[in-house]
Amino acid sequence: MSLVVDIAEAVKNELSMHVAEFAETFTSEVKLLPKFDIKDLVDLCVIVVPKSKVIEPETRTETNNEIQIDIGVLKKLEGTQNEIDEQVIELLSFTESISDFLNQRVLDGEENARWMKTENDPLYGKEELHNSRVYISVLTLTYEIIN
Numbered sequence: 001m002s003l004v005v006d007i008a009e010a011v012k013n014e015l016s017m018h019v020a021e022f023a024e025t026f027t028s029e030v031k032l033l034p035k036f037d038i039k040d041l042v043d044l045c046v047i048v049v050p051k052s053k054v055i056e057p058e059t060r061t062e063t064n065n066e067i068q069i070d071i072g073v074l075k076k077l078e079g080t081q082n083e084i085d086e087q088v089i090e091l092l093s094f095t096e097s098i099s100d101f102l103n104q105r106v107l108d109g110e111e112n113a114r115w116m117k118t119e120n121d122p123l124y125g126k127e128e129l130h131n132s133r134v135y136i137s138v139l140t141l142t143y144e145i146i147n
Helices: 003-017 081-102 126-132
Strands: 028-031 045-057 063-076 114-119 134-146
Touching: 003 028, 003 045, 003 081, 003 134, 045 114, 063 081, 081 114, 081 134, 126 134
Parallel strands: 028 045
Antiparallel strands: 045 063, 063 134, 114 134
């Protein structure tokens, strides 16, 4: 398999193996082409997507592979504006818990992948929330692998 897909699978496996540690119940999966119908987002979706790979020289004989993985958190929201606001706060907290869980974590089976940073910008898609009442948040994780 591809290195970036291997890292995405390792991230998904970490989340799946430790799902009981999170406040929300979810299933995570790797998607190479993340496309959804709003009707499919009734349950909380956690999608892991390979994003990018940059290769740079580290030494004369080694290269530095910088791998980025996106984790999408998606859910269709229902209710009044106040109820949606409460759901968004809960989902922001859940998204943050995924970030906290993966920060500095060594991925099982990918011990050479060193976590470098996590980005969550923007925190959630305001346009999707306004237009479709769908919460979408994307975490971008960066790992470094030297080989």
